[in-house]
Amino acid sequence: MKKLILWVFLLIAFTAAVPLLILSPFSEKQTDIDDIRYGGPEIKVLHSKTKEIMTVPLEKYLVGVVAAEMPAEFPPEALKAQAVAARSYALKKMQDGLNGEGHPGVHVCTDHNHCQAWLSEEEMKKCWGKKAPEYIKKITQAVLGTRGIVLTYENKLIEPVYHSTSSGRTENSEDVWQAKIPYLRSTASPWDKDSPKFRQEISMPLEEVDRKLGTSLSAVPAGTFSQSSPVQILEHTHTGRAKSVEIGGRVFSARELREKLSLPSTDFTCKIKGGEIIFITRGYGHGVGMSQYGAKGMAEEGYTYQEILKHYYTGVSLSRAYR
Numbered sequence: 001m002k003k004l005i006l007w008v009f010l011l012i013a014f015t016a017a018v019p020l021l022i023l024s025p026f027s028e029k030q031t032d033i034d035d036i037r038y039g040g041p042e043i044k045v046l047h048s049k050t051k052e053i054m055t056v057p058l059e060k061y062l063v064g065v066v067a068a069e070m071p072a073e074f075p076p077e078a079l080k081a082q083a084v085a086a087r088s089y090a091l092k093k094m095q096d097g098l099n100g101e102g103h104p105g106v107h108v109c110t111d112h113n114h115c116q117a118w119l120s121e122e123e124m125k126k127c128w129g130k131k132a133p134e135y136i137k138k139i140t141q142a143v144l145g146t147r148g149i150v151l152t153y154e155n156k157l158i159e160p161v162y163h164s165t166s167s168g169r170t171e172n173s174e175d176v177w178q179a180k181i182p183y184l185r186s187t188a189s190p191w192d193k194d195s196p197k198f199r200q201e202i203s204m205p206l207e208e209v210d211r212k213l214g215t216s217l218s219a220v221p222a223g224t225f226s227q228s229s230p231v232q233i234l235e236h237t238h239t240g241r242a243k244s245v246e247i248g249g250r251v252f253s254a255r256e257l258r259e260k261l262s263l264p265s266t267d268f269t270c271k272i273k274g275g276e277i278i279f280i281t282r283g284y285g286h287g288v289g290m291s292q293y294g295a296k297g298m299a300e301e302g303y304t305y306q307e308i309l310k311h312y313y314t315g316v317s318l319s320r321a322y323r
C-alpha cells in the first residue's frame with residue numbers, strides 16, 4: 001500500500017512538473033543557448049569580422065543581438081522591448097529577401113553601422129565572465145518571452161530605429177534624416193537624464209578638427225575666438241538640437257558634423273579654450289525612435305515592454321508574426 005501511495009505521489013509530482021518544463025525553456029542549470037529548441041524561421045547572417053555565413057533560428061540570432069545592443073543589467077521589460085525591436089528589424093530584412101543592400105546572399109550582417117550588432121555565445125562569456133550564465137539566461141528569457149512578437153504600423157513591419165540616450169526628448173525622423181515617418185515622432189523621455197551618457201565633454205585639438213573637417217581653425221590667431229565664436233549653430237530642431245552648423249566659415253549638417261568628429265550627439269554647445277575646442281553634448285545617438293536608457297527608466301517604474309514600445313513608436317501595434 002505504501003508503495004502504491006509513493007507511486008501516486010511520484011505520478012502527481014511528475015504531472016505537475018511537465019508544464020513547468022514546457023514553460024521554462026531555460027532551466028536553472030542550463031546556460032548553453034545551443035541546447036534550446038527554437039523552431040520558427042531561420043535567418044542568414046554574415047559575420048562581418050570572420051566573413052562566415054551562418055544560418056540560425058531567428059530567435060537564437062536575437063539573443064546575440066540583444067546581448068550586443070543593450071546592457072544585460074537592464075531590467076527584463078527593457079530587454080524584451082529591445083528583443084521585439086530587433087526581431088521586427090530582422091524580419092523586415094528577411095521579407096526583403098537575399099538581395100538586400102550591401103551583402104547579397106544573406107539577410108543581415110553583424111556590423112552595427114550597417115545592420116544590428118551581434119555577439120556569439122563565446123563572445124558573451126568572454127565579455128561577462130562569471131556573470132555570463134545569469135545574463136545569458138536573462139536575455140534568452142527576454143527573447144523567448146516575446147517569441148514571434150513584432151511591431152507593425154498599418155499592418156506593415158516598422159523600421160524600429162533606436163538609440164542609447166536622448167536629450168530628454170526624442171526626435172522627429174525628418175529632423176535627423178529626410179523622410180517623415182509617421183511612427184517616428186518626437187516624445188518625452190525624461191528618464192534619460194539618469195543615463196551615464198546624458199552629458200559629456202569632448203575636447204579636441206583644433207588641428208584635429210581641421211584635419212577632419214577641412215577647415216583651418218588652427219591658423220586663426222587665438223585672440224580672435226574671444227570676440228566671435230568660430231562655431232555658429234545656424235538652425236535648431238524643435239527639441240533644441242543643432243540641425244545645421246557653420247564652423248570655420250563652412251556649413252555642415254549637424255549629422256555630418258557628428259559623424260566626422262565622432263560626437264555622441266547633435267545636441268551640443270561648444271567653446272574654444274587654448275588650442276582646443278570643447279563640445280558639451282547631451283544624449284548619445286541620433287535621438288530617433290526608442291531610447292534605450294529611457295526604456296530602462298520606464299521598466300524600473302513598472303511599465304511593460306508593450307507600454308515602452310508604444311511610447312517610443314507612435315501609433316504602432318504589437319502583433320505575432322509566428323508561434
Ligand SMILES: [Zn+2]
Nearest residue numbers: 108109114115
Ligand atoms: Zn548589414
